[in-house]
Amino acid sequence: MTGLLEPRAIGMALERVDGPAKVTGTAPYAFEHPVTDPTYLHPVLAGIARGRITAIDTSAAEALDGVLAVITHQNAPRLAAGEDAELTVLQSDEVAFRGQFVGAVVAETSETARHAASLVAVSYDERPHDVELRGDRDDLYAPDQVSAGFPTDTTQGDVDAALAAAAVTVAETYTTAWYNNNPMEPHTTVARWDGTGSLALYDSTQGVHSVRSAVAPVLGLEQDRIRVVAPHVGGGFGSKGTAHAHVVLAAMAARVVAGRPVKFALTRQQMFSLVGYRTPTIQRVRLAADGDGRLSAISMDVVEQTSRIKEFAEQTAVPTRMMYAAQNRRTTHRLAALDVPVPSWMRAPGECPGMFGPEVAMDELAIACGLDPIEFRIRNEPEVDPESGRPFSSRNLVTCLREGGRRFGWSDRDPTPGARRDGGWLVGTGVASSTYPTYRMPGSGATIRFGLGGRYRVEIGAADLGTGTWTALTQIAADALDVGVEEIELRIGDTALPRASVAGGSSGITSWGSAIVAAAQVFRDKFGNDPAEGDQADSTTPENPDADRFAMHAFGAQFAEVRVHEDTGEVRVPRLLGVFAVGRIINPRTARSQLVGGMTMGLSMALHEQSVLDERFGHVVNHDFAEYHIATNADVGTIEAHWIDEHDPYVNPMGSKGIGEIGIVGTAAAVVNAAHHATGIRVRDLPLTLDKLLH
Numbered sequence: 001m002t003g004l005l006e007p008r009a010i011g012m013a014l015e016r017v018d019g020p021a022k023v024t025g026t027a028p029y030a031f032e033h034p035v036t037d038p039t040y041l042h043p044v045l046a047g048i049a050r051g052r053i054t055a056i057d058t059s060a061a062e063a064l065d066g067v068l069a070v071i072t073h074q075n076a077p078r079l080a081a082g083e084d085a086e087l088t089v090l091q092s093d094e095v096a097f098r099g100q101f102v103g104a105v106v107a108e109t110s111e112t113a114r115h116a117a118s119l120v121a122v123s124y125d126e127r128p129h130d131v132e133l134r135g136d137r138d139d140l141y142a143p144d145q146v147s148a149g150f151p152t153d154t155t156q157g158d159v160d161a162a163l164a165a166a167a168v169t170v171a172e173t174y175t176t177a178w179y180n181n182n183p184m185e186p187h188t189t190v191a192r193w194d195g196t197g198s199l200a201l202y203d204s205t206q207g208v209h210s211v212r213s214a215v216a217p218v219l220g221l222e223q224d225r226i227r228v229v230a231p232h233v234g235g236g237f238g239s240k241g242t243a244h245a246h247v248v249l250a251a252m253a254a255r256v257v258a259g260r261p262v263k264f265a266l267t268r269q270q271m272f273s274l275v276g277y278r279t280p281t282i283q284r285v286r287l288a289a290d291g292d293g294r295l296s297a298i299s300m301d302v303v304e305q306t307s308r309i310k311e312f313a314e315q316t317a318v319p320t321r322m323m324y325a326a327q328n329r330r331t332t333h334r335l336a337a338l339d340v341p342v343p344s345w346m347r348a349p350g351e352c353p354g355m356f357g358p359e360v361a362m363d364e365l366a367i368a369c370g371l372d373p374i375e376f377r378i379r380n381e382p383e384v385d386p387e388s389g390r391p392f393s394s395r396n397l398v399t400c401l402r403e404g405g406r407r408f409g410w411s412d413r414d415p416t417p418g419a420r421r422d423g424g425w426l427v428g429t430g431v432a433s434s435t436y437p438t439y440r441m442p443g444s445g446a447t448i449r450f451g452l453g454g455r456y457r458v459e460i461g462a463a464d465l466g467t468g469t470w471t472a473l474t475q476i477a478a479d480a481l482d483v484g485v486e487e488i489e490l491r492i493g494d495t496a497l498p499r500a501s502v503a504g505g506s507s508g509i510t511s512w513g514s515a516i517v518a519a520a521q522v523f524r525d526k527f528g529n530d531p532a533e534g535d536q537a538d539s540t541t542p543e544n545p546d547a548d549r550f551a552m553h554a555f556g557a558q559f560a561e562v563r564v565h566e567d568t569g570e571v572r573v574p575r576l577l578g579v580f581a582v583g584r585i586i587n588p589r590t591a592r593s594q595l596v597g598g599m600t601m602g603l604s605m606a607l608h609e610q611s612v613l614d615e616r617f618g619h620v621v622n623h624d625f626a627e628y629h630i631a632t633n634a635d636v637g638t639i640e641a642h643w644i645d646e647h648d649p650y651v652n653p654m655g656s657k658g659i660g661e662i663g664i665v666g667t668a669a670a671v672v673n674a675a676h677h678a679t680g681i682r683v684r685d686l687p688l689t690l691d692k693l694l695h
């Protein structure tokens, strides 16, 4: 058990320490870092989904005034390592998906680069492509493991026998759509080589050190030859959690125009094929219960897609392994490798899509058992993590369900579908559970130095995607050193600072905060409370001594009110309410923003978002904000995020759990369950569009 910090700064609703710089426009985002004599890159993307380039005519592009270079696989510098086929840009004539890089123009202005790129004529030997995800494909395969290192399949007992013997069962297939990450700031890299062969990258990333370690081998550089800088990032949602091909392309282009920096910001449309996305999923969920509404079997079989050139296996069935008690259990993941862009992380990969089917199925089974869906979940609360047998470090799902029900006004609910009307609107309410694991990544370091002016400079290469890292780490450092927040001078977002793990898996505050607390302890042990200028100490994230003893997860309960127009099928969600058990809250202001943001994105997933694949061409046709609809203010009613006072001494010295992702988990199921309550129509395929609600 970790000694918990005495919270003084922790828990304060401190305003964002980076706020003034942001609102005055002085916080540099990747594109804005001043570089001397910049050039601009615009890429050429593959116009086919599969095949070979037979010829590229660059002459018209090269003839334009201001064009400095046109790079294709025919003249591109050779890259050093070819293991990551996503990152090895312009190394062959093969096309693996529509929208892949097949060329790049570097010019004096971005307008010239863009125009010139449109003049590059690429001829192809096109081959038939296959982009169709179906659950009955005969080439589905089991990956060796799924994302974050989880086993592909798990099984306990005999699910089929339990289903056959059960009083009540649900066996249905649910689907989630293809979703694309759309952070406000596009993926951007500014690349600059110096005369000694060192590379500087101003990159919009969730992890400066992760970018460096991904691109160094591809470029054939030692890591210390690369510096990555990202003090401010305009959102990522996972799409900036791993380096994508544009980083390598920018670095390559800057080498070609020797000595001049290259600025490369992807367009919104280009982001739909080049920065990862959430795989569509097909989820076969089977649940069995006895006459008292106790689950005897839980089964989840997931089919999803990956790209032909690089495997990404989303861990979609993993949350099913720990949510509810049942003797007989089964989870499987199968992949189709298609001629599609490379899928990757999108906010709560695994948990977000993976809690949709099961949480709708739980609603269906509760109704079949004649039980209230809150009571049904409470009845199936496990004593320990059902598959590992480990106790939970803390598990307060039941408190969240009860507290949420109380705040939402659940006790007045008539369970009969279609019972409530308001004018032409059918009104319903629904609930679903949320969960997200509490991860700690190894290997972050922090340095603390006592400096001029009596302030402590705290350095760690962490990232702030807009999530509040600047503020939360300042608070943690203040408590760890037992000083006021004004005495902390934080530095993050630079590989010149101590190594930090990626801002992913909602692990940032746990991983970086633990490193800062450890460094503060070393500092105080060495120098006491009256240090001299220049005194310095450092440490790394300690291993959690309790990691193997406990299952560590955050939980939540989400409630939705849905109104469906009886003539048009129009759907409105006037009210969402979530109650979360996420450990100690570092900063209520930024925490609420994360939870409300996650729920908003969950609403968007439930009602609007869907990347529509044109199977004839193999690309997402609605690849812009005109047609890929993300919830706007007009779509969002009241969203309330609350939390319970949770004390967990096992997760980390702050007692906090990650909150960046749990807010999006369960929202879509709550909305779909509420729509069923409103109308009696059970929708099992996202998004919940009006055509699905018309008889």
Ligand code: MOS
Binding pocket: 206, 236, 237, 238, 239, 241, 345, 346, 347, 348, 349, 503, 504, 505, 506, 661
């Ligand atoms: Mo988050 S999708 O783990 O960056």
